Amino acid sequence: MSEEQSQFQNWEQVIVHFFETKMAQSKLYKANDYVKKKQQEIKPEKDSKKKDKLISAKNKKLKELQELRGKAPLTEIREWLNKITDKENKKAPIKESHKISKATHVLKFSHSSAEAASIELKEKSDDLLLTTSSLKKRLVFDLAHNDGALISISRFLGLSLHQTQIVDLINNNEFDFLKAFKANDDEFNNWKEVLKNVVHLAEIKTADKAKQIYFPLTTPSQQISIKDTVYHLITPLFPSSLAEELFLTIDFIKYGEEQKSSKEQAKQEKDKPARYHPNTIINYTNLGIQNFGGEYPRNVSMLNADRGGRAYLFSSQPPTWQSQLKAPVDKESLFDYFSTPSLNNDIHYLREYLLRFERLGLSIKDPTREEWIVSKVQEDNENGFSSIIDEVLFYVGSIQNLRPGWTDIESIKLKDEHQYFLDPYRDDKAFQNQRKTRDWQSVIRHDFAQWLKRKLAGDKQFTPQHEHTRLWQRLFATPLREHCEMIELKPENTAEETQA
Template sequence: MIAAFLQDRLEAKLSKLPTDDPKREDLIAQYQPAAWLEDAARRVRQIQAVTHALKAVHPDARGTNLFVEPSGMTPHAVVGSHVLGAGFASDVVGNAAALDVYKFLKLEVDGRALLDWLSEDDPAAVQALSDDETKAREWQSAFVGLVQARDEDVASHALAKQIYWLAGEDAADDAQYHLLAPLYATSLAQSVHEVLQEGRFGEANKAARAARREGREHEGVFRDYPALAVRKLGGTKPQNISQLNSERGGVSYLLGSLPPQWDLSVYRQFWGVTSVFGPVLMRYGDVRATLRALLRFLRKDPPSNMETRNRVDAYVDRLIDELVAMASEIRRSLPTGWTADPRCVLVREERFWLDPWRAEEDSEFRSGWLFMDWPAQIGHRFGNWLNGRLREHFKYVGEIEHRQWKKELLLDEDEAGWARALHELRTDLDAPHYIPTREGTV
């Protein structure tokens, strides 16, 4: 394995030289195992394995880097490097010209890096370095030093970040402050990078994204990371920051961390609107895309069989899911009692549906809410809305379809479905556990 690694690197260098170049003999001599390992054991001091790097804070900062395995960190409830476990990616900082030594030590044997075997004093790994045991032990010690604490004073730098942190109770007492020098958690950044790269460019998520855009069914999971920012570390020379930073092309992802902002447009869109079964619903989530997909399917004039009915039911179920999600979002984002505002002209049943907690404060509203005739009316309005959308393209849509859409909504007992959500609301508000409909009780 060692011989193959050295031979590959030698051939790469020789391929750039003419066959009669006198430097070829020198290169061949340099890449003999004993000679190269001797030189590598000397150069390994020029680099250091780290989990937390300083240069990412400022490229000209000079100070201490740290190598701390996640298992040795104090666990916290928030996400940090401690959650990485044993499969974390260590980084390397130092002289970029010595990074070939790190690549050598990362050679895998039986699924583990050569450096790991040497760190555990594996006899076979040590013997692979040299037949001379004294020389092999000397090189082993040098290579293992890559991940060991260096005998040097811990130091920060004028260009590094520093934070005074109050550790006591008296903010006026300077002695109660600790001076913190935060480092860049490069191993954690690498893990985040790998997850986001798969989410943004992985084949599985690309297929899910296409299905979402086209309104098609998809069994996989779609991942999206809104408000994602990219910070470039190292400029045109990302290798000056660290090895992993170089492999990422200097890209360091920053997740959106702004506080929630009140969207006045969400509040205003209900003023003067008599029903959400219109532009409000059409603008929500994937409603428009799902309707387009349903229309595309029906325009193909599919046969009247079970497969077609199941396909149509699946599209309608997705519309119901969006409807339930919209109602839940409205309840969360708008204050209790918003339907009492004079600017709200929603029909009675939609006020009961979208502002249920008003029943706790308004006795007249509670009386109407508890009567429980309004869920069937919501089902009726949903059927009218869907029929209206379909009738723009298919004139044969009528009462039979209307009853089917209404029934699907009122009997939706999925975990996040209409009926389940209504059952939970009725329990919270101590209301009757039934949904009146024109056909009976649900």
């Protein structure tokens, strides 16, 4: 990942900062880490003597760190460069066979045993597709290597200053960035030679381990040589640069302080009627994670190591199928059509609730207990009954928003009382007169109770009684009446506007 910082004026500062923050074995890193830990210990410390002691220790190490920064170019950084480029040392990280190349697409994501082949995207492609070139800002380039032991060197080559990486300088045969660290020309020339040999320009080629699938775009009747055949690449190389951009964006949204604060506030205020937060809360649904490299993600590439081998995947599932709402014209009762994915669970909860009464000897047949049972069912939102009522009335509301007059067909089998309930805006004087004068709500209550009774009887452990049917009618009466009152207050043209 890029180490470019706006405060850095030259390569010496960039590389010193790299050793201080990324090279865990360096003296710079250890001193900087000590200072940060002491700073964390100082903040919560309340004992003044202990706090003064911590501050003194931090300041002492900070002074040492500042001295190390001045000495590092000609000491440990120079020593590290000599170590990695020592051609006589068989344990040196860089071998003659080692290769590192700058890339946007890396072959080793397709197969861990593949060579470190890679492609560096430079040309703009079709904006109609989401590709690496779709990124509107400067790409974050990956570095592909054929040995995980090269990870520190790849990170070094990936350092950036003024939008130029060290790997670019080496490819352009520009080595002045190393002059601040040399003690003599001999070691400087050796650094140049070894680094030049290990850095390779990415080239377009494939291999059997790339797992790529090419589909010919010619017909059997065309007599074209294999060389001239045009193919469509169905399985392209893994876009590491695009994956990095997505990873950084999603990680910031999932774990950034601003989003964490917004989500925490929303969680605390979830029960308040009016909630507001100046920041937008973003969630990625059905987000997948693919891992590359197993226990050794550094064997794949530099960016893969920095991501811990993880890459986010957006869901490509097709939309969930939702059946079109159909007018209930082929059966006598609206309840014969009603079904939702959660209905069975709600029925189960209600059945268990009633069985609990039976086990406690609280018979619904006892008139003296009826009022108590009614109040318990109404008050307890966990028994499933209130959810059943809500789902029924939601379904009814959806039907009532269909085009007015949908019941005015000869072939309709729906009861008249159900028509009055479900088609309240039908433009028919005779229909509306009947709707206003007949007691159709009692039929709806009765049919609801019979439907619920059949649903509850689906389990052999529970046998609904006549008293249960009367109970459901009574409990449904108030929600039904309130719903119908709202319908009467609703302007008659609302349903037509909904359809338009």
